[in-house]
Amino acid sequence: MKASTIALLSLFSIFFFPVSWTTSNSVQDKFIKCLDKASLSQPIPAEIYTPNNSSFATALQSYKRNRRFDTPTTLKPAVVVTDAHESNVQATVVCAKKVGIELRIRSGGHDYEGVSYVSQVPFVILDMSNLRSIEIDIENGTAWFQAGAILGAGGHISGGGYGNLLRKYGVATDQVIDAQIVDVRGRILNRKIVGENLFWALRRGGASSFGVILSWKVKLVPVPATVTVFKVNRTLEQGATDIVAQWTQVVDKLPNHLELRLRFYLKGQLSQEYFLKRKSDNVKEPISNTGLEAIWKTMIELEDVAMLWNPYGGVMNEISETAFPHRAGNIFKIQCSTSWMVEGIEATNLYLNKTRKLFEAMTPYVSNNPREAFLNYRDLDIGTSSNGNYEDAKVYRIKYFKGNFHRLARVKTNIDPDNFFRNEQSIPTLPS
Numbered sequence: 001m002k003a004s005t006i007a008l009l010s011l012f013s014i015f016f017f018p019v020s021w022t023t024s025n026s027v028q029d030k031f032i033k034c035l036d037k038a039s040l041s042q043p044i045p046a047e048i049y050t051p052n053n054s055s056f057a058t059a060l061q062s063y064k065r066n067r068r069f070d071t072p073t074t075l076k077p078a079v080v081v082t083d084a085h086e087s088n089v090q091a092t093v094v095c096a097k098k099v100g101i102e103l104r105i106r107s108g109g110h111d112y113e114g115v116s117y118v119s120q121v122p123f124v125i126l127d128m129s130n131l132r133s134i135e136i137d138i139e140n141g142t143a144w145f146q147a148g149a150i151l152g153a154g155g156h157i158s159g160g161g162y163g164n165l166l167r168k169y170g171v172a173t174d175q176v177i178d179a180q181i182v183d184v185r186g187r188i189l190n191r192k193i194v195g196e197n198l199f200w201a202l203r204r205g206g207a208s209s210f211g212v213i214l215s216w217k218v219k220l221v222p223v224p225a226t227v228t229v230f231k232v233n234r235t236l237e238q239g240a241t242d243i244v245a246q247w248t249q250v251v252d253k254l255p256n257h258l259e260l261r262l263r264f265y266l267k268g269q270l271s272q273e274y275f276l277k278r279k280s281d282n283v284k285e286p287i288s289n290t291g292l293e294a295i296w297k298t299m300i301e302l303e304d305v306a307m308l309w310n311p312y313g314g315v316m317n318e319i320s321e322t323a324f325p326h327r328a329g330n331i332f333k334i335q336c337s338t339s340w341m342v343e344g345i346e347a348t349n350l351y352l353n354k355t356r357k358l359f360e361a362m363t364p365y366v367s368n369n370p371r372e373a374f375l376n377y378r379d380l381d382i383g384t385s386s387n388g389n390y391e392d393a394k395v396y397r398i399k400y401f402k403g404n405f406h407r408l409a410r411v412k413t414n415i416d417p418d419n420f421f422r423n424e425q426s427i428p429t430l431p432s
């Protein structure tokens, strides 16, 4: 063994295992022993935090973006692994599979339902936030960036990723031209190795059903040197309803470089966000003035609710290479939201109910059969599956994935036949 490796291993023992190193047979101990063994052949050991470790809370909290999942009754992970190297990701997957502990993968921790850091059964968090390098190839107009880069690209891109350039270039996932993924056997694969089916599925099928994304390669797109932002603030008394009604009629047909989003809020919203609930919808028909007035009435009655409307259209109607299912026929997307800062179950129930009531009130104006939902706006209300059960997944599959679901399940069955990579809304394997 090289001297440098020995030095690293000593550091590993001192800094990352200051907790009681028991010989008990718990799954947690088996997992840590497995990682420890694996680290013997790794260039940099993983950083491992257990609840006994003084830095455990920091490691757990640092990328928790929704305090709704930060209560005394929220089950904490048995271990948080913060990767320092790709080999740690491989070892974490192999060891979790081997000892039979559930794995939750977290890049930016933005999941609205905390799926990347909460579970109902004993679990390990694989935190990708230290893998954040970016390599830009200006000549070829491409870039590789790791899953923890920027805002936490791992989940954002694999769930879609809309932004202000959506109508001109599509969603972020449409720009992906390669990916590095660790599969259930701990192998590092890329597009050439995985083939087009899995590569398609990673782009909006939710990568956490298939493996761990190490990095994405994307096409870079030109952005204008200057962007003109017009802000139009109108109250109902100032004719907001007419403007919004016209917006719903034309917004998906405007020139692609124009991005006109609408945000509706009442006093108290858009403050610092601690506790969150989000729900989503797609709209396929313009909304009349009468419809809009009914929506305003509900919002005023509910108080402290907000909505964000983002247009579709443009090139979104033309791209077909990725598994993003909300294309032609959609005018805009809705996010119903509440954000609050009061702790406790009463406040939580109050705001969850407000969001659900607002969502209910939107029923006449949004897609139906199925009532479509945006995967990146995770919403467990629309259905969950226990242990990735195929029958349970029927509830949410059409809403998130539409006609792509069966193909996604086929890909899943090939790459992860034992359904190791799973969560409340993952793609299940096909029934045998």
Ligand SMILES: Cc1cc2nc3c(=O)[nH]c(=O)nc-3n(C[C@H](O)[C@H](O)[C@H](O)COP(=O)(O)OP(=O)(O)OC[C@H]3O[C@@H](n4cnc5c(N)ncnc54)[C@H](O)[C@@H]3O)c2cc1C
Residues within 6 Å of the ligand: 065, 104, 105, 106, 107, 108, 109, 110, 111, 112, 115, 116, 128, 147, 151, 152, 153, 154, 155, 156, 157, 158, 159, 160, 161, 162, 163, 206, 207, 208, 209, 211, 212, 213, 214, 376, 377, 378, 423
């Ligand atoms: C403040 C805020 C603003 C947002 N703005 C936008 C927006 O403008 N546009 C938009 O489209 N969405 C937006 N979202 C939604 C956001 O894109 C999704 O929550 C997305 O899933 C976040 O990805 P993440 O890696 O940060 O989250 P995480 O919580 O880390 O992960 C989300 C999901 O992806 C999985 N995952 C994470 N990393 C990996 C990986 N490396 N490999 C495999 N699976 C992985 C997780 O297991 C989980 O299922 C916003 C969310 C928040 C909280």
